[in-house]
Amino acid sequence: MLETIFRYPDLSLFLALMVIGYSCGTIAEKRHYKSIIKREQELVELMVVNAEGRFAEGAVRTSFLVNGSTVVSNDYFKRLLAILRNIFGGRVKVYESLIDRARREAILRMKEEARTRGAHMIVNLRLETSTIGRSANKKKSIGSIETLAYGTAVVMNRP
Amino acid sequence: MKFTPKHIEGNVNVSKTHPLAELGWLVGGLVLLALIFYLSLGVSTDIAVAKIPVSAEVWLGEHFIGRMDALENESLQRLLQPLLDSLPADSPLHEYRFQAQVVENEQTNALALPGGHIVVFSGLLKQAESENEVAMVLAHELGHYAHRDHLRRLGRGLGLTVAAIILFGQDSAASDLASKFFLVSESHYSREQESAADRFGLELLVAGYGHAGGATDFFARVGKGAGSRIPYLLASHPHPDDRVKELQELIAARGYRVDAVIPLGQDLRKGLPLSKESPDKEPASVEDRQTSRL
Numbered sequence: 311m312l313e314t315i316f317r318y319p320d321l322s323l324f325l326a327l328m329v330i331g332y333s334c335g336t337i338a339e340k341r342h343y344k345s346i347i348k349r350e351q352e353l354v355e356l357m358v359v360n361a362e363g364r365f366a367e368g369a370v371r372t373s374f375l376v377n378g379s380t381v382v383s384n385d386y387f388k389r390l391l392a393i394l395r396n397i398f399g400g401r402v403k404v405y406e407s408l409i410d411r412a413r414r415e416a417i418l419r420m421k422e423e424a425r426t427r428g429a430h431m432i433v434n435l436r437l438e439t440s441t442i443g444r445s446a447n448k449k450k451s452i453g454s455i456e457t458l459a460y461g462t463a464v465v466m467n468r469p
Numbered sequence: 470m471k472f473t474p475k476h477i478e479g480n481v482n483v484s485k486t487h488p489l490a491e492l493g494w495l496v497g498g499l500v501l502l503a504l505i506f507y508l509s510l511g512v513s514t515d516i517a518v519a520k521i522p523v524s525a526e527v528w529l530g531e532h533f534i535g536r537m538d539a540l541e542n543e544s545l546q547r548l549l550q551p552l553l554d555s556l557p558a559d560s561p562l563h564e565y566r567f568q569a570q571v572v573e574n575e576q577t578n579a580l581a582l583p584g585g586h587i588v589v590f591s592g593l594l595k596q597a598e599s600e601n602e603v604a605m606v607l608a609h610e611l612g613h614y615a616h617r618d619h620l621r622r623l624g625r626g627l628g629l630t631v632a633a634i635i636l637f638g639q640d641s642a643a644s645d646l647a648s649k650f651f652l653v654s655e656s657h658y659s660r661e662q663e664s665a666a667d668r669f670g671l672e673l674l675v676a677g678y679g680h681a682g683g684a685t686d687f688f689a690r691v692g693k694g695a696g697s698r699i700p701y702l703l704a705s706h707p708h709p710d711d712r713v714k715e716l717q718e719l720i721a722a723r724g725y726r727v728d729a730v731i732p733l734g735q736d737l738r739k740g741l742p743l744s745k746e747s748p749d750k751e752p753a754s755v756e757d758r759q760t761s762r763l
């Protein structure tokens with residue numbers, strides 16, 4: 311057993327990375343979703359729209375930029391599934407959760423910032439997605455996805 | 470428009486498929502593809518092998534032999550000559566220019582490499598007692614050429630290695646593993662191929678030497694050290710004792726004489742290449758090769 315590991319260090323490393331990728335990746339994803347859902351419920355009262363805000367004269371006390379950014383890493387297990395998907399085609403289902411988590415987390419962070427600064431709503435929400443470590447990906451390394459959410463937080467003149 | 474805060478249950482953006490289930494499907498599909506590829510490779514190799522011209526094989530052999538430290542051995546070549554002379558006139562083997570070579574290796578084995586390079590390991594020569602015995606080994610390898618077994622074996626291994634390189638890249642462990650498994654020159658033929666080559670070898674030996682003396686000596690000696698038959702149930706080679714029995718039955722059925730054998734000369738006994746040619750020296754020219762072609 312030990313002999314086989316030393317004989318094929320590449321393959322052993324590959325298998326180890328697969329197991330680590332799957333187990334740690336699954337645990338991290340479950341915990342993240344739990345936290346996302348909990349915080350989304352807490353912040354559900356804070357309105358976020360991507361429409362341009364049009365307010366009556368004197369209705370807005372102040373407005374400012376809020377943003378939330380997050381980076382979620384890929385893991386070797388997801389990467390293997392994606393590579394296999396490249397052969398057969400179809401939806402890369404394992405990456406969907408990465409994008410979804412990054413997007414929701416970014417919006418949450420943005421909302422958290424807006425709430426601490428006393429905003430009543432966020433208008434003009436925009437989302438940007440980019441990859442980090444794209445070129446590193448070619449050297450058997452692993453990439454990450456970054457999502458940036460930004461919008462205009464509005465504080466109303468309410469009694 | 471009134472804003473009603475509401476938390477949305479469920480998630481339409483993420484598929485529900487379990488990742489391990491997806492892995493199972495994808496790997497299963499890949500295995501199926503590989504299986505289809507392997508099976509079609511076997512079929513296409515069998516078709517292609519009969520059509521590969523000897524010249525293409527010689528080219529392949531030169532690339533292959535370049536990796537082996539071997540010299541043409543004059544003494545061994547002298548043993549090979551009567552066998553080649555006694556081939557039927559219409560034999561396709563006449564198209565080859567056979568070179569018998571000795572490689573320093575303790576294994577008792579001989580190989581038929583593409584392009585007519587017969588390689589005998591020095592371990593075999595050290596054990597051999599008679600000229601006839603070595604001639605039988607050479608004739609057996611000629612049998613592999615006659616049935617083009619060496620190409621059949623290489624063809625599938627070559628295809629698989631190329632596939633591994635395409636899929637995983639040239640420096641990956643997987644390609645390395647594939648080439649180790651499929652491209653080893655010591656890898657074996659099937660039992661049927663070995664038996665057929667044995668029969669061919671026996672006929673050639675009788676044609677060359679006039680009798681079947683020494684035909685079974687080599688396998689008989691190997692058989693003593695081979696031990697139990699159980700590991701041979703799954704092995705590609707038949708057990709040496711079975712090969713001896715098969716050859717003896719054939720000798721009896723055909724009524725071949727078994728005369729005294731010629732002892733092996735000292736030049737071969739040492740098992741060392743005697744040629745003075747330097748190993749990396751190329752043959753002088755194409756014309757040179759043409760004239761020495763059999």
